[in-house]
Amino acid sequence: MQEIKLRQSWINNFLRCPEQARQERLELVSQKETSDLLRGNAVHAAIEYAGLLRMGGQDVVTCDELIDISDTYLAESSNDVEVWRESYENIVDVCRANVTTWYNELNPILDPVGVEQTFSKSMGVRHGVQLTLTGTADWNDKSGVLWDWKNPSRHYAAWEKKRWDIQSHAYTWALEKEQFNLAVLAKGELQVIEIHRSEAQKKAFVELCWSIVPTLLTIDEATTWPQRWDGWHCSPKWCPVWQAGKCRGEHLGQNPW
Numbered sequence: 001m002q003e004i005k006l007r008q009s010w011i012n013n014f015l016r017c018p019e020q021a022r023q024e025r026l027e028l029v030s031q032k033e034t035s036d037l038l039r040g041n042a043v044h045a046a047i048e049y050a051g052l053l054r055m056g057g058q059d060v061v062t063c064d065e066l067i068d069i070s071d072t073y074l075a076e077s078s079n080d081v082e083v084w085r086e087s088y089e090n091i092v093d094v095c096r097a098n099v100t101t102w103y104n105e106l107n108p109i110l111d112p113v114g115v116e117q118t119f120s121k122s123m124g125v126r127h128g129v130q131l132t133l134t135g136t137a138d139w140n141d142k143s144g145v146l147w148d149w150k151n152p153s154r155h156y157a158a159w160e161k162k163r164w165d166i167q168s169h170a171y172t173w174a175l176e177k178e179q180f181n182l183a184v185l186a187k188g189e190l191q192v193i194e195i196h197r198s199e200a201q202k203k204a205f206v207e208l209c210w211s212i213v214p215t216l217l218t219i220d221e222a223t224t225w226p227q228r229w230d231g232w233h234c235s236p237k238w239c240p241v242w243q244a245g246k247c248r249g250e251h252l253g254q255n256p257w
């Protein structure tokens, strides 16, 4: 029996570009630490702190405490950033604004039963392969809704997320829920996208995961998987394979346009 573990975030990478996903899975390349990641992680750290306190029976956390957590995270982790897309000062301001918005608008209506909740769930066995989905849910709320915190530079198109977002399928399937809310914090402005996933949608997601398996089984012999050029991801800004001077990066260099 061969066990294959799929991480939700890797499924997204695979669907964007199989070759990039192959190189990441084999650890031939890795994503650079960016200021975007730093911003998201700092806000996550503050919300996680609030959620754990609440689960521990303390709900008297103040907004200033959460801003302190975010500021400290930024100060301690900024040296790891390899690619700065905006200034450190901007990141601090945006994180403070996002934490404040979360505290004022969401903290009063939320009550967690799980924070940064990891899961590992079998998708069954087919043709000698045991397929397992793994991931970490930001917030499992007592109301039955899963929440996920996003800190992009602008709000999302809600219809796109509702129609094809993978993460909401993965988490509602794994944790047996029906609703997944994206809390999108952009420059202190909150957008909530409510996504409902039916049993039929979850079954379709399981089949999507199994559709990746035949390709995954070739990973030890394949010298490449299909390349997918059509999208923002295929650029020196976003693709670690390109950045490493391989695939399109080998021919087009770091400043192609």
Ligand code: SF4
Pocket (backbone or CB within 6 Å): 017, 018, 019, 020, 227, 228, 229, 233, 234, 235, 239, 240, 241, 242, 246, 247, 248, 249
């Ligand atoms: S350069 Fe483009 S096609 Fe090649 S691995 Fe990266 S995203 Fe895929």
